[in-house]
Amino acid sequence: MRGQTNLFALVVALVLLTGATVVGVSLADGALAGADREPVERHAAAATADRLIAADSPLTVRANTLNASRVAALNASRLHELAPVARTGDVRVALDGRPVVERGAPGGGWTVRRSVVVRSRAEPRSIRVNLSTQSTVSVPQGVDRATLTLASGPNTTLRSVRANDRVVLHDDGGLDTTATVHLDRYEPTTLRVDAGANATGRLVVTYRPQRVDDRILTVTVDA
Amino acid sequence: MTDRALVPVVGKVLEAMLVLLYVASLVTALHGGVVPDYRDAAAAEVSDRTLASTAARIEASVPPPSDDAAASRTVDLPAAIDDAVYRLRVENRTLVLDHPDPALSGRLRLALSPRVTAVEGSWRSDEPATVRVRGDDGRLRVILA
Numbered sequence: 001m002r003g004q005t006n007l008f009a010l011v012v013a014l015v016l017l018t019g020a021t022v023v024g025v026s027l028a029d030g031a032l033a034g035a036d037r038e039p040v041e042r043h044a045a046a047a048t049a050d051r052l053i054a055a056d057s058p059l060t061v062r063a064n065t066l067n068a069s070r071v072a073a074l075n076a077s078r079l080h081e082l083a084p085v086a087r088t089g090d091v092r093v094a095l096d097g098r099p100v101v102e103r104g105a106p107g108g109g110w111t112v113r114r115s116v117v118v119r120s121r122a123e124p125r126s127i128r129v130n131l132s133t134q135s136t137v138s139v140p141q142g143v144d145r146a147t148l149t150l151a152s153g154p155n156t157t158l159r160s161v162r163a164n165d166r167v168v169l170h171d172d173g174g175l176d177t178t179a180t181v182h183l184d185r186y187e188p189t190t191l192r193v194d195a196g197a198n199a200t201g202r203l204v205v206t207y208r209p210q211r212v213d214d215r216i217l218t219v220t221v222d223a
Numbered sequence: 224m225t226d227r228a229l230v231p232v233v234g235k236v237l238e239a240m241l242v243l244l245y246v247a248s249l250v251t252a253l254h255g256g257v258v259p260d261y262r263d264a265a266a267a268e269v270s271d272r273t274l275a276s277t278a279a280r281i282e283a284s285v286p287p288p289s290d291d292a293a294a295s296r297t298v299d300l301p302a303a304i305d306d307a308v309y310r311l312r313v314e315n316r317t318l319v320l321d322h323p324d325p326a327l328s329g330r331l332r333l334a335l336s337p338r339v340t341a342v343e344g345s346w347r348s349d350e351p352a353t354v355r356v357r358g359d360d361g362r363l364r365v366i367l368a
């Protein structure tokens with residue numbers, strides 16, 4: 001009987017050892033599954049996002065600054081041209097959660113987020129000024145060009161227009177014209193018409209103010 | 224009365240046989256199924272990661288447009304995947320990993336700026352790897368050396 005007790009203890013020990021092995025293998029299984037990070041998907045998403053916001057991308061004005069109208073013109077085939085990595089699988093490009101381009105319907109996959117600035121031009125704004133009461137017009141910062149229409153009244157010759165004391169239009173024979181002038185967009189501009197004390201006439205300044213919005217660009221790739 | 228002396232010997236031999244049998248079956252089960260599976264899975268993962276991180280490294284080495292300077296960067300590659308030396312080469316703007324085991328080989332399209340006109344060269348995993356960018360009049364060449 002003593003021999004049989006020994007054998008019984010041995011069998012119990014072996015069963016315990018088997019249990020430990022099974023637990024160890026299943027833990028290793030979980031660790032391996034947890035280490036799966038889909039590197040190819042992640043690369044595709046990151047590379048697509050980086051190509052879209054690069055300084056030499058057709059969508060950007062400079063690095064990280066997107067032009068709103070060019071973003072609106074983006075479609076799936078243009079996206080593929082720009083970032084051929086995202087050829088395989090479903091892709092979605094979104095700005096602040098609103099989809100810009102979608103190919104397929106990515107269910108999960110890998111998402112990359114990039115903080116970007118979107119520049120867009122608002123509706124044109126016109127300022128009309130009667131030169132007998134006022135000879136200056138203020139244009140806000142961020143406008144790089146404006147269209148001026150000058151109409152001089154009787155007995156008045158308008159010779160020049162200055163933007164922040166820089167002469168942008170000049171004609172000794174008198175300005176009676178429509179012209180586009182370039183302005184410094186990094187500071188507000190004051191347009192001044194050089195007119196005498198009793199000058200009459202009209203000045204119309206038309207410009208498109210710029211809007212700049214911070215957005216989050218998300219690129220999701222589900223291969 | 225010789226039987227009584229034989230009982231412990233037979234018992235011990237039986238125990239030893241049982242343990243040997245158990246260890247043999249455990250080793251067979253682990254090395255026959257579980258371990259090779261894990262090695263393959265880990266090797267496939269390392270291969271994917273090497274491909275993706277190397278592609279990202281190559282893409283990041285391209286300087287921004289204002290900069291025409293040449294760039295040179297070292298790239299860290301795992302010396303071996305599944306105990307075998309592999310090669311990385313570029314073929315038609317696609318990074319190709321050539322491994323003796325076709326299941327561990329792979330290819331990945333590079334996302335490069337249109338200013339990059341050519342990507343060429345190859346690396347061996349057991350040699351130091353460098354990516355060089357040469358600028359020439361706004362056009363760039365990327366060379367794996």
